[in-house]
Amino acid sequence: EAGVVQSPRYKIIEKKQPVAFWCNPISGHNTLYWYLQNLGQGPELLIRYENEEAVDDSQLPKDRFSAERLKGVDSTLKIQPAELGDSAVYLCASSLDYPGQGSTGELFFGEGSRLTVL
Amino acid sequence: KNQVEQSPQSLIILEGKNCTLQCNYTVSPFSNLRWYKQDTGRGPVSLTIMTFSENTKSNGRYTATLDADTKQSSLHITASQLSDSASYICVGPPGFQKLVFGTGTRLLVSP
Numbered sequence: 001e002a003g004v005v006q007s008p009r010y011k012i013i014e015k016k017q018p019v020a021f022w023c024n025p026i027s028g029h030n031t032l033y034w035y036l037q038n039l040g041q042g043p044e045l046l047i048r049y050e051n052e053e054a055v056d057d058s059q060l061p062k063d064r065f066s067a068e069r070l071k072g073v074d075s076t077l078k079i080q081p082a083e084l085g086d087s088a089v090y091l092c093a094s095s096l097d098y099p100g101q102g103s104t105g106e107l108f109f110g111e112g113s114r115l116t117v118l
Numbered sequence: 119k120n121q122v123e124q125s126p127q128s129l130i131i132l133e134g135k136n137c138t139l140q141c142n143y144t145v146s147p148f149s150n151l152r153w154y155k156q157d158t159g160r161g162p163v164s165l166t167i168m169t170f171s172e173n174t175k176s177n178g179r180y181t182a183t184l185d186a187d188t189k190q191s192s193l194h195i196t197a198s199q200l201s202d203s204a205s206y207i208c209v210g211p212p213g214f215q216k217l218v219f220g221t222g223t224r225l226l227v228s229p
Contacts, residue, residue: 004161042207042219043162056216091161106152107209107217109161 002026006092006110014118018080021113025073025094032069033107034077035091043091049075050098079115087117121145122210124220132228135198139223141191141208149211153182153193156205156222165193165206198227 005024013019025032030051035043046065048056051072060067064083069075079086089112095105125140143151150169154162166177168184168191175182179202181194195202208220 040221040224042221044219045216093161106164106167107162109163111159111161114159 004092004094004108004110006090006113008113009111010114010116012116012118013082015084016081018078019082019115020079021077021090021092021115023075023077023092023110025075025092026108029094029096029108030072031095031098031105032075033091033093033095034067034075035093037089037091037112039088046077046090048098082115082117084117087115089114122208122218122220124206124208124223126223127221128224128226130226130228131198133198133200136194136196137198137225139193139195139206139225141193141220143189143191143208143210143218145210145218148186148189151184151191151211152209153180153191154207154209156207158204162207195225200227200229203227 004026007022011019032049034046036046037043045059047054047060047067049069052069065079067077091109091112093107093109095107097105121144123142131137150167152167153165155165156162165180166175166182168182172184179196184191193206203226205222205224207222210218
């Protein structure tokens with residue numbers, strides 16, 4: 001079975017340009033996450049979806065970042081306009097359900113989209 | 119504030135040697151803690167999960183321990199191989215908040 005698929009793997013853009021990342025989660029996984037990972041750091045949550053609903057977007061910089069998950073499957077993350085500080089790896093992950101009390105859900109990550117803003 | 123702290127930040131060992139990575143958590147309430155391995159340029163992959171009732175769990179050359187009293191977990195790698203070179207990330211459960219990721223330990227196994 002295919003894992004989480006992300007594209008593009010690499011993207012180089014100039015500052016102030018827009019960029020979009022796409023994620024296809026594992027079939028049947030209700031929960032989808034977008035994480036940002038800076039070099040040498042752990043992933044930081046940007047947004048979490050339960051099916052189509054964004055249930056946690058408190059860390060998403062909404063002035064320039066937007067995300068959507070149409071039909072509760074694929075998701076896109078957009079940055080417009082990009083800034084130099086947005087250079088990072090953007091990881092998409094999915095899980096059957098949300099890890100919490102009574103659930104030991106494993107997150108399955110894609111290989112990430114590495115963004116370089118010049 | 120729920121936190122997960124890992125040590126050391128980085129580690130270099132010779133191939134064939136053993137090593138132990140540490141994870142201290144303050145996540146409450148606690149249900150489980152998971153270790154992920156992240157190869158360079160790849161996404162994290164789960165190695166093992168420790169629940170409240172487990173003290174030790176092995177997965178091949180990887181052995182994880184959990185001490186709920188001291189709120190510490192460790193990941194022991196036996197007879198290291200070059201392919202063990204990666205970042206190892208400890209992740210606490212969300213409790214009533216977000217999943218809490220540690221900053222990871224970067225391990226380099228040298229030939």
